[in-house]
Amino acid sequence: MARKLAKKKTYSNGLQGFSVHTNALGSKATISSLLKERASSPRFAFGKGVTAEALDPETIARAYLQQTLASKAAPSFTAPVVAKVESEFKTIGTEAIPLTGTTTVKFRQTLNKIPVYGALVTVELDEKNQLLGINSSIGTPKGVSPIARISAAEAVTAVSSHPEYKADVTNAVPRLNYFYDVAKSKWTLAFIVEDVPVAKRKAHSRIPVLMDYVVDAGSGKVIATIPRTPTMAIVTAVDCLEANRTFQVKTSGNSKTLLDSTLNVQTFDFKKKDPETKPEALPGSAISNPPSFSPSAVSAHANASEVSSFMRTILMRNNIDGAGGMMISSINCIQVSESVGGLGREWINAFWNGKQMVYGLRLKGRTVLSLSADLDVVAHEMMHGVTDKTAKLEYRFQSGAINESYSDIFGVIVHNFSKPDQGTWDWSIGAGLQPNGRPFRNFQNPPEEGQPDNMKDFVVSPDTDQGDNGGVHANSGIHNKAAYNVLSSIKPDGTFIFTPRDVAIVFYLALTQHLSRTSQFSDSRRAVIQTVRTFFRAQSAADLAERVTAIEQAFDAVGIN
Ligand SMILES: [Zn+2]
Incomplete structure (x- = not known):
């Protein structure tokens, strides 16, 4: 007899997901009905003799969205109505995506002019402003009065x-x-x-x-x-002295300063001040040579520069803010209340504070080990900055676990990117850096470091500091494992289906174009599939189908449906 499985509480965001894409078999009938309808119905026409190409993307995207919401071709996608008031959709941004040659227009759902928290609709247009896809997550806040009772x-x-x-x-x-x-x-x-x-x-x-x-x-x-600003869980750093690094500095006379004005990366010394009690003193003092650069300063600066290069050349993103803004790191920060033994000498932590990276330090004998020594930790923190500027994933429950996981995904990819064959990659994060000698997380096998790797083992914990904000550093293992499965998907001939570059781009676009504050694991799955359909749209139907199936299997395997 089949046993009825108890439905496990995994937190909901109250929103309903929906997607269509011209390259999805299941959307073919919908898309072709929409096109026919547009050609035949004056209600949906752009105007007499007006083509999509002649209009701006925002106008076009809005027309496609309104049509799809109203059309019988997509019966499950309608503007939610509450107390006879219909939802409206307000544009929040148009972005040209050089990686795919497409344009995305994002919309926020409102009811009675009030935004529905976390709701997002992304309409994607091709080079000729034709509809490529719609991906959405919207809500129906039934029974809620739009009148505030407090001021x-x-x-x-x-x-x-x-x-x-x-x-x-x-x-x-x-x-x-x-x-x-x-x-x-x-x-x-x-x-x-x-x-x-x-x-x-x-x-x-x-x-x-x-x-x-x-x-x-x-x-x-x-x-x-x-x-708003996640802290990195505890790690220690490798010896800053062991690697030779090449990086750019600013020169003035005989003095060299840790400022790369091409990449816009600068590193500061906080001189063991407390970033919590003296946040106004951040970022600290600029670092110049002479005297010679400390190994900690070299690690922070060289690693930030490497991540900046990765963002620019692989993701075609101009630094964390997307506008080439200065990326600032401060080394030698000590949050006394969290310091080792409360002594204020070592602080084994790092975080993105909403504006810059903040790195602690550990003492190993007489050597100072900066938390910026590890490239995967630096890439992790800097991707928190990108998430903060784009999807703004809440740092709690499933959205927090996805926030953590996307940072881990880029940590692993940036760290291993010089090795083109992912079969040879090092999947540990912060390898052997904790005081107990264990790596911090294992991307290939999350349970090895105490994380779940399947929804059936989802960790339910309270939304408090002690509860790890609903288990964000635990449940990220589930999404990490899905990403690992994507990276290691193989064709029948044993070769990898995706290159590391493919995976980096697909996850980057899924995060920045399709996810919102309250996105869930299932939203990330839908976002990744939608992105694959766009990014590989020039491939044959069979190649595209192979890739979509690989993503579906990768997420199925960890119970994210
Ligand atoms: Zn983190």
Whole structure:
């Protein structure tokens, strides 16, 4: 007799996923109906004698979106209606994607002019502005009044009087959203206050520098505190002295400064100050030679430069902000409350603080080991910066685990990129760097370092510092394993289906073009498949199908459906 499986609670974001793509077999009928409808119905025509190519991408994308929502060709995709009010879709950005030659236009869902938190629709156009695909995650916040019962000022008061953190609300701007309360599994109306600088009221809790607050607009209670800026879990670094590195500096007379003005990478020395109690002193002092560069400074600067080059040449992304902005690292940071033995001499941590990379240090005998010594750790932190500027994945529950996993994926790929055959790759992250001699994580075999590698072992834990924000550093193993499966998918002849470059690009575009604040594992799967269909659209149908199947199998194998 078949046993009925209990449905395991894995957290929901309250949103419904939908996608069509011209290269998906299952979408063929939908797309061709949409095209016919556009040709025959004046309601959907762009205008007399007007072609798609002659219009701007935003106008075209909106027309495709409105048509698809209204059309009977896609019955499962409609604008959600609540209390007779229909959702609207507001453009939030148009981006030309050089990697695929496509243009993406993103839309945010609103109801009564109020945004639906985490909802996102991505419409993708080809070179001729023809519809390539629509990928979406939208919500129906039924039974929620659009009228706030507290004022914005009361929401700010709730933030500043929260018992756990001391918040600086000087620049706080509360904005109304329909918010899905994960704990109660229901929608509510809430004020969201983004990027609030916080300090802990009690010691011994690891907290980030910036926090988003969610204040229920009915009860006036803070219903969620969401860290904006993830901290890296504990690692130690390899000896900074062991490798010879080549990097660019700025010269002035006989003095050389750690500033690469081509890549826009600069490294600073925080001189053992505390980034938590003295954030205003970041990034610290510029580093010049003479005196000679310390090994820690060399590691941070050379590794940041290498990641910048990878972003520019492989991902065609101009640094973390996409606009060539300066990428700043500070070495020799010590958060005293978290330091080893509370002595303020070693701090085995690293994080992206929303603006720059912050690296601690470890002492090994008389040698200083910087947390920036490891290329995979540096790539991991810098990708948190990219996520922060694009998908803004919440750092809790499944979206937090995906946030961690995407950083790990780029950590592993950047670290091994010089080896074209992924069969020879080193899959450990922070290899042998913890005090116990174990690597920090294992991408190939997550359970080896205590992480689950399948949804059936999903770790349920509370959304607190102690609970690892709902298990973000545990459940990332599930998504990591799916990415490992993609990297190691083989054809019948034993050769790899994807090159490391393919995988880097596909995951990068999935993250930056298709994921949102509350995206779940299943959204990432859909995003990766949608991206494969676009990126490989010039391939034969058989080659494309082989790749899509490989992605489906990679995610199926870890229980992400
Ligand atoms: Zn991380």
